[in-house]
Amino acid sequence: MQVLVTGGAGYIGSHTVLSLLQSQYDVVVLDNLSNSSVESIKRVEHITGKSVTFIEGDVCDKAKLRQVFSDYTIESVIHFAALKAVGESAQIPLSYYQTNVHGSVCLLEVMQENKVNNFIFSSSATVYGEENQVPYVETMKLGTPSSPYGATKVMVERILADVALANAKFRGVSLRYFNPIGAHESGMIGEDPKGIPNNLLPYVAQVAVGKRDKLSIFGDDYPTQDGSCERDYLHVMDLAQGHVAALDWLNCHGDFTGVEAFNLGTGNGVSVFAIVNTFEQATDQRIPFEVSPRRAGDLAAFWANATKANQALNWQAKRSLQQMMIDTWRWQSNNPNGYLEQ
Numbered sequence: 001m002q003v004l005v006t007g008g009a010g011y012i013g014s015h016t017v018l019s020l021l022q023s024q025y026d027v028v029v030l031d032n033l034s035n036s037s038v039e040s041i042k043r044v045e046h047i048t049g050k051s052v053t054f055i056e057g058d059v060c061d062k063a064k065l066r067q068v069f070s071d072y073t074i075e076s077v078i079h080f081a082a083l084k085a086v087g088e089s090a091q092i093p094l095s096y097y098q099t100n101v102h103g104s105v106c107l108l109e110v111m112q113e114n115k116v117n118n119f120i121f122s123s124s125a126t127v128y129g130e131e132n133q134v135p136y137v138e139t140m141k142l143g144t145p146s147s148p149y150g151a152t153k154v155m156v157e158r159i160l161a162d163v164a165l166a167n168a169k170f171r172g173v174s175l176r177y178f179n180p181i182g183a184h185e186s187g188m189i190g191e192d193p194k195g196i197p198n199n200l201l202p203y204v205a206q207v208a209v210g211k212r213d214k215l216s217i218f219g220d221d222y223p224t225q226d227g228s229c230e231r232d233y234l235h236v237m238d239l240a241q242g243h244v245a246a247l248d249w250l251n252c253h254g255d256f257t258g259v260e261a262f263n264l265g266t267g268n269g270v271s272v273f274a275i276v277n278t279f280e281q282a283t284d285q286r287i288p289f290e291v292s293p294r295r296a297g298d299l300a301a302f303w304a305n306a307t308k309a310n311q312a313l314n315w316q317a318k319r320s321l322q323q324m325m326i327d328t329w330r331w332q333s334n335n336p337n338g339y340l341e342q
């Protein structure tokens with residue numbers, strides 16, 4: 001059984017490909033390498049001792065997609081490929097709608113042509129928007145995200161609902177990730193952002209390794225326990241295993257049709273100050289920081305109610321916050337320039 005993983009060379013994709021291989025799935029990756037390196041795939045092959053079929057290509061290229069579906073026996077698709085920088089999405093929104101929405105439509109069309117109905121989508125906690133109260137639970141209505149990036153995730157979730165209404169055989173899963181951090185315990189694969197990191201942990205790790213002087217903490221006057229924002233951070237390997245759990249669930253529930261959403265998070269909110277403290281304690285590194293003004297679009301605090309994934313998928317985020325920090329640091333200190341060093 002072959003699984004097509006779009007965006008499989010990226011941060012979450014590469015960890016998921018590793019988990020799929022270790023669970024005996026046969027993986028075909030399609031990635032245009034716009035935000036990744038094929039080195040991640042080579043390292044996944046090295047760690048697992050298994051091979052991956054890698055195809056360089058764009059999810060908006062339907063001819064390429066058709067070729068992939070004709071060359072391989074694809075039974076399921078895990079769709080990571082997307083642009084994901086929230087700030088950038090406000091500068092070049094059309095590129096975000098093109099890649100994230102149009103790319104998903106192209107993929108779904110070619111799946112339909114080939115009668116492939118199993119689809120797992122990378123959604124985000126951002127789909128709950130500003131309207132919903134924490135903890136977020138899947139029964140809540142989709143909200144209004146503060147960025148074009150977030151809007152693309154809401155749109156694709158709506159598209160999936162319509163596809164399921166039109167196609168009685170469609171079997172879709174939206175996995176709503178909270179804040180994935182960390183790296184595989186080998187220290188060989190991890191998050192390798194291009195340019196200045198937008199997200200907290202890559203920035204902290206680059207300060208620790210001496211690439212940046214100090215961290216800016218965006219706001220200490222939020223209505224939270226210590227005034228900084230709270231998020232639900234989960235280990236990327238737990239998240240990767242959530243995809244295997246979702247695929248196993250689809251495979252074990254042959255009678256399921258429609259679309260189901262699952263939150264993938266720990267269920268705990270952790271502040272920015274707590275992240276800095278835990279990183280320092282776990283790694284023995286010092287993180288100089290300053291408090292800066294709030295970042296536009298940030299919500300004060302959100303975390304998951306992860307009961308549904310726990311009960312239905314038998315999945316739980318197991319790795320501790322300390323483990324997330326140790327693994328982030330192992331990856332960053334072994335690879336100060338990410339995959340570039342090869």
Ligand code: NAD
Pocket residue numbers: 006007008009010011012013030031032033034035036037057058059060079080081082083084099103122123124125177178179180
């Ligand atoms: P990433 O940038 O590391 O991975 C995305 C991959 O998709 C990259 O390898 C990139 O080269 C590829 N890609 C981009 N456009 C493509 C295209 N047009 N055709 C083919 N490949 C293309 O990002 P990630 O953090 O691994 O995120 C993976 C998915 O998870 C994305 O859909 C993202 O929106 C979603 N997500 C991420 C987070 C997070 O915190 N990282 C949170 C919620 C949701």
Ligand code: UD1
Pocket residue numbers: 084086087124125126150179198199200201203215216217218219228229230231272295296297298299
């Ligand atoms: C952001 C996106 C979200 C996306 C997620 C994963 C916004 C508003 N939200 O989530 O849509 O799904 O990334 O890609 O951008 N922080 C600092 N200093 C830094 C960086 C971050 O203090 O240098 C703080 C932020 O204010 C936030 C927390 O750290 O409170 C986490 O930030 P980040 O890692 O960017 O994730 P989110 O904002 O939760």
